[in-house]
Amino acid sequence: MSAPAFLTLDGVGKDYGTVTAVRAVSLTVAPGEFLGLLGPSGCGKTTTLQMIAGFETPSRGHVLMEGRDLAGIPPAKRGIGLVFQSYALFPHMTAAENVAFGLEMRGVPKAERAKRVAEALAQVRLGHLADRFPRNMSGGQQQRVALARALVFEPRLLLLDEPLSNLDAKLREEMQVELRALQRRIGVTTVLVTHDQAEAMALCDRVAIMQGGRVVQIDAPWQAYDIPADAFVADFLGRSNRLPARAASGEAEAAGHRFSLPPELADRHGEILLTIRPERLRIRCERTAESAPGLDGRVQARLFLGGFWLYTVETALGAFAVVAQNTGATPLDEGAAVTLDWDAHSLRRLEPA
Amino acid sequence: MTRLDRLTPALLTAPSALVYAGALLVPLAGVLALSLHGFDFQDGILPGWNLANYRDLLTDPLFGEALARTFRIAALTTLICLLIGVPEAWIIHRMDPRWRGPMLLIVVGPLLVSVVVRNFGWMVLLGTNGLVNQAMTALHMPGAPFRLMFTELAVVIGLVHVMVPLVVLSVWASLGRLDPVLERAAISLGAGRFTIFTRIVLPNVMPGVLAGALMVFCLSASAFATPAMLGGKRLKVVSSMTYNEFLNTLNWPLGAALATVLMAAILLATLLWTRLVEKRALRRLGEVARGGPA
């Protein structure tokens, strides 16, 4: 077994009257790990974060940090660094004063405070804005001040509540890279709440996908992406294509089209729900004589996404999303006749909804 | 912009502008003019302009006393209103939303009751045999029953009662603009309740506090009903002196001079306050924080 868990949630749940926001969440976070709580709005991820921070009291279950139950310990005493969605910088204080606040509350003497504040601001590359007020800073700068403020007193745990959602797309990408690098450098255990699956997959060591107040799957991002636990996860993480079929003796059949099943599904019989990622589908314009039999279709729409093309292809088995890398070659036209094929081991099985 | 467009604002604002010009600006100018005339009990208002009234006032020890009393009462009232009004606004702000509305209603509602009625209530409470003295006597306070009515103390109590809801409202408006997440951020950084109030909340509601303070000071300095009812005829403030000259002595020019001095004092206080205190205190919050009703 790996190192003892730093943070443990044991059957943690929260009810508001008759409404259950969080059913029972059990998970562990290793020291230094970057965990994501990912899910659509209303899934309970923010409530869970608030319970870890201590702003909400669990209706059941326990939150343990380094083996110690946090119940009864007020948020001010938990030593947790929080970054809020709206940054919550104190408008009447400069960046430096904002960052110094946590140190002040801990009775750190003035000289040492100044030193540590300077270091913290340098760490987020904002040393030159120390005396500026939040209203005179851009969103990205405010966000970094909020980070510095949460990190300066060396918290044992860092909680991020959708910290990047107020930034525009380009800035968000840049901040994601910085955030990941910063966390790696400092090594603080971090929990991030986000509804953005791309962000969660990019930043986190492991992702806990939540739906309806429950954790549906908790895995490293690429594992959850490759082997989704259910249809919800398959659809939520990236894009996926549904393929209902009938299985028999290692083969599947749908709408008159036959294709092989991967070895792990070889002994399946009867109705089966398969899924395949758009980037695992190969698309070609013409059918060569000796190429594997493919699925014929027509390009219904295409989207240019910079690094790749996203085609929607109408076939006898329904509409497929296909991702093709942008090699600089001429893209396929809308309305073009195409053939799709794939490797059998790219198929995954899903529990029917 | 069409010609009609250019004309429209003028047409829309004309009625109010005319009413104000006729019923406010001209009369006020008239007061200033009147104050520059002499007065004689036999002949009434004398022709000829001079500053005699102002000279008389500024050398009159009774006027000096009344002026000092006016500002003393106003300053004391403002101080007490701030000391109890600001925390009260914060306390209501932190209440369960169910209670907030009714509580605010109770605190602010009396503003809609006439000052005459409220002061009458204090007259009953503060009389020699009033409830307050009865309580004092029952508690065996040395010196009870006290003479509370017709003292400066009574006037201050009455004024605080009238003015403190205004401070609560002013601070409340500022509190409404305060980002609620700030409190959580401060907690997550380890701040206790008192620190949050003094280091986070108070600096950010300063605009409301300062605006409220100025309003209370000016209204208290110019108050008439409360000093008249609770202070009596012997405790003179500038407004009651003005009333007296105008309606009893009928020395209108002197009354007009008194009114002008009162007006000037209020304007001066406002200017000084805005320039010195507000500008300095609000530097940290920037002009945005001074937002108010349209």
Place this chain on the structure above:
Amino acid sequence: MSRNGPLALAFHALFLAFILAPLLVVIAVSFTGQGYLALPFEGLSLRWWRAIGENPRFLESFWYSVRLGVTAATLSALIAVPAALAIARWRFPGRGTLVAILASPLMIPHVVLGVALLRFFSGFGLSGSFAGLVAAHIIVITPYMLRLVGAGLSGLDPRIERAAESLGADRFTVFRRVTLPLIAPGLAGGWILAFVTSFDELTVSLFLASPAANPLPVQLFNYIDQMTDPLVASVSAALILVTALVLLVLDRFYPIDRLLTGERRA
């Protein structure tokens, strides 16, 4: 929001007691069976309440104040609404000055106003008349009307009016069918606040009153000046109760804090 500690709640209770004390005392004393003001008293009775009906002066003053308030508030609305519209929708030269002047009565001591208007109106023979009082009250209450209508307008997205125009409505129709209904809450709140302010106004009225023009606060003030018998208490108590009723009704439609600060309705 976090809860208040016991110290805070105790402070709050004392504060409320302070605020309500004079009002409750007045109501209590109004039920005395005795002929003089004393608390506590012996003998609960409604005699002083009945006395209101038997005392024509107070009733007359009451209705006079009502007529005065309704007239002043309505006329104030008629001049304030167009002005508020102009201020909210157009940037014209002198706008800032106009706003300051229209709000100025809030900063002018009522004694000064009373002096100025008594002097000015005497010249026209308006002193001691209904018209004079109406004019004076309009000056006093219009700032409140402006503030509330202005707040209502600022909460109104101008693009809604532009949409109406783009659909073919002329300016006047836009005002009648779109703007007016949407600012109605602010307008109603402003009218009520203006009315109450006029009804309660003492100082300015004192300067312009006469035996024929006698609003209720003036009547009460003079009565208290000369004698204090429980009739004042019952009249005052009646006023408190009516105000409380108006407050409760008002609060249903327009939260009281927004009413008095002029903030936009959330």
